[in-house]
Amino acid sequence: MKLQIKGLSKTYKNGVKALDNVDLEIGTGMFGLLGPNGAGKSSLMRTISTLQSPDSGSITFGDIDVLKDQMSLRKVLGYLPQEFGVYPNMSAEKLLNYFAQLKGIASKEDRKKIIKEVLEVTNLWDVRNKSVSGYSGGMKQRFGIAQLLLNNPKLIIVDEPTAGLDPAERHRFLNVLREIGNNHTVIFSTHIVDDVRELCHELAILNGGNILYRGTPKEAEESLVGKIWMRIIERDEFDEFARNYNILSSNYNQDNTLNIRVYSDEKPHETFVEAKPQLEDVYFVALKKDRV
Incomplete structure (x- = not known):
């Protein structure tokens, strides 16, 4: 039914x-x-x-x-x-x-x-x-x-x-x-x-x-292939990166640095590496687009 x-x-x-x-x-x-x-x-x-x-x-x-x-x-x-x-x-x-x-x-x-x-x-x-x-x-x-x-x-x-x-x-x-x-x-x-x-x-x-x-979920994640990028930054760099890049999420490492995940149609900077999309990325991308 x-x-x-x-x-x-x-x-x-x-x-x-x-x-x-x-x-x-x-x-x-x-x-x-x-x-x-x-x-x-x-x-x-x-x-x-x-x-x-x-x-x-x-x-x-x-x-x-x-x-x-x-x-x-x-x-x-x-x-x-x-x-x-x-x-x-x-x-x-x-x-x-x-x-x-x-x-x-x-x-x-x-x-x-x-x-x-x-x-x-x-x-x-x-x-x-x-x-x-x-x-x-x-x-x-x-x-x-x-x-x-x-x-x-x-x-x-x-x-x-x-x-x-x-x-x-x-x-x-x-x-x-x-x-x-x-x-x-x-x-x-x-x-x-x-x-x-x-x-x-x-x-x-x-x-x-x-x-x-x-x-x-699989279709959602596949829609973001090539559009999710990751980089490790220092904690005090976060505000600057947030101004310049579309940060979806961040989490702390043991050394107090941050892993940031960024949404971009192309590589945002040579220091970023491509990341495998996760459902959480799909969720944050949808919410960010909805706010625009």
């Missing part, structure tokens, strides 16, 4: 234009929605999830007209928002049983079977009797995935799910998403480039409510 978004626009009462004529087509698999904070990612996720209405445009998922038939979409939707509520002092297994009843799974045996499945998929089976309120941040995020999988959703939306997780928790969470991404349409909204690079077959870069790029 494909998710098709056409001409989607949304302006809030305070005058902020969150979405500006957005067009997107998303199929089965992991799709990354990449953009800085305030880019419009959460507004798009909330609109797709029927939590708010757009000013104009259309959304269809398979044969469901999302804006006209919100209940049909909700039956096949799994949504993990950026912030979700405080959990009661209840074990994961008991809480999932409660959620399963709310989602209309009447049979006790059916609930038992699906709860075991989702706890195993999310690597929480061994802590099923532990109170969810005592889970770590990463475990709570994985529990969030477990509860949304209870009704076997066809469309899954996760909004900034790895923000604040430590590296080990992030790795476990991404593995869970990778597993479920094989059989579902999963939209993964984030500002973390590494998450998209590791996980997603396709992506879109969003900023200011506009789609700046749509394609695969």
